Amino acid sequence: MSVDTLLLQRSQIGLFRTLLYEMLKGQPELIPGVFPEGWERQSHLAANDLGIPPKDWSSLGQLQAAFRNLIQLAGPHLRFCVFIDGLDEYAGNAEDVAEYIEELADVWEYTKFCVSSRPWPVFASIFEDSPGLRVRDLTVDDIRLFVHDRFTAHRSTRRLFQYEAQKAQSLAREITQRAAGMFLWVYLVVKSLISDVRDGTDMSSLYCRLCSLPVDLEHLYSHILEQINEDYKEESSRIFQMF
Incomplete structure (x- = not known):
């Protein structure tokens, strides 16, 4: 697995791409409602065989808008339960993504979120009114x-x-x-x-x-690697796919 792939997986863009893929792969009939503009555009391009590449859905804003569309499709006969592990581990603004999830959970009663993270103050503040455990x-x-x-x-x-x-x-x-x-x-x-x-x-x-010693794993790993003998650092880097 390349470094770029690892970085994408640990980004908020990677998070919402994964959520959309996992939730839509079993119910592809929902795709037109989740990506209405993109679906209409692609249908037009395909019907006219224009050979124009599909729209790039790579921005966080576009993915969050699509995810919101998906959540809005929930109802008495379509319910979602979303599990997100390690919310603190995704690169980006932690407060923004937490507020986004909290907003969706408050508005759409047919969707439930189960989120885990380290006990950062920002998460404790935003989710303080939600059921939780330590x-x-x-x-x-x-x-x-x-x-x-x-x-x-x-x-x-x-x-x-x-x-x-x-x-x-x-x-x-x-x-x-x-x-x-x-x-x-x-x-x-x-x-x-x-x-x-x-x-x-x-x-x-x-x-x-x-x-x-650092109290979070990422910095602890870095600390441990720094203690490795110089003769073995290059080999260690290859093993841990740091570079």
Whole structure:
């Protein structure tokens, strides 16, 4: 998969292209109502065999207008349930796309949206009147248990936790709090901290090390890559398709 394709998938344009495709591929009879101007134009071009290329539907505004048309077709006999995972991961203005979705959800009763994201203030503000749950509230006990098990499974960290139990508990609580429900973040951070202990890092320095680590995955990945030996960075870049 090319970098351009990856960037498109992580864009709001890619999001609405995907939503339109997935929702229309099973009901192609809705297409004329979703793209009325484009459908009429293409029908005219096809009927007259003019050989003119189809209109480019590549702008975010055009795609959002088409998506709105699709949602407006919903009714008692046609209902939509739209799931969007990781709304915070799409490039672009987060506030705009959140307000757009909230507006559609408020106006069209036959369409429901289920959206997930990291707990950014902009999303908390816009969706504050909508039903919701925090993943971190559901996973906090599992994360706490995972952190304890991982640290006590290794001899070096187990000794450190025994001799400095109070600081160790404080460290575990901080990891759990910073995780915000993200298990992958916990896994990577705990693995890194265990490596630091093996290199001789004491508990106080370990806590400082934790505080220096990014709390979001994207920046954490970048931080990890920066720590890779220069001799292996090119190979790592190819493996992770960074370039």
